[in-house]
Amino acid sequence: MFNAITQSQIFVLDQDEALDFYVGKLGLEVAVDVDLGFMRWLTVCVPGHPERQILLEKPGPPAMSEETAAQVRDLLTKGAMGGWLILSTDDCRKTYETLLARGVEFTEEPTERPYGIDCGLRDPFGNRVRLGQSNAFGTDA
Template sequence: MSIELAQCFIAVDDHDKAITFYRDALGLEVRNDVGFEGMRWVTIGAPSQPEVDIVLEPPIGDPNASDADKKAAAELLAKGLLRAVIFKTDDCDATFESVRAAGGEVLQEPVDQPYGVRDCAFRDPAGNMIRFSQTLG
C-alpha cells in the first residue's frame, strides 16, 4: 500500500494577489484556475513536484456558510492564524533575499534552529505564515 500527498490547502482572501505572490515571488506554477458556480478553483505547485498541488481556497469553502462564520474566518486569516506552510529549499539565504526583493513581508530573517534547519519566514498577501527551511549538515 502506498500513500502520497496529492493536495494541500492555503486560505486566501484574494486569488489574484495570491497567484501573483506564489507565482512571481516563489516561482510556483499555476496549474488550474477555473470558475465553477460562483467559486474559483486555483491550484499551484513547484515544477519539481508535479504530483503535489497547493489549492488556494477562500477562508471558508462553503458558499452557504453564515455571515458570522465568514467574518470570523476572515479575521483569523488576517491575523495569520488559519494556515502555515513550510517549503524546503536548498539555499535559505538566497530564497530569503529573492522573496524579500519580490516584496514579501518578512517575519523572520534566516536563522539556524537547534533542530537542524536554517529557516526564515514571510507572510503571504492573505496573512498566512510561509516558512522556508534548509536542512543543515
C-alpha cells in the same frame, strides 16, 4: 493504503492577489485554475512538481455558509486563522535574498537551527510561510 498527500489548503481573501504573491513573488506555478461556477479551484505548486498542490481557497460556499465565511475572513485578517506552509530550498540564504529583492517581507531572517537553516514570512493574508534548508540531521521529505 495511502501513497501520497497531493493537495493541502490555505485560506486567502483574494485569489488574484494570492496568485501575484505565490506565483509572482515566491516563484511557484499555477497547477490548476478552474472556474467551477460555485467556486474557483486554484492550486499552485513548486515548478515541475504538480503532484503536490496548495489550494488557495477563498472562504465561502460551498464549504461553509456566508456567516461562517465572514467569521473566517475576520479571523484571517487578524492573523488568527492563517494556515502555514514549509517550502524547502537548497540554499535558504540565497532564496531569502532573491525573495527580499522581489519585495517579500520577512518576519524572520535565515537562522541556523539543529535541523538546518530556515526563515519566515507571512503572505498578504496572514498565512505563515517558512523556507527551510535541511542539514544532515533534517529530512528532505
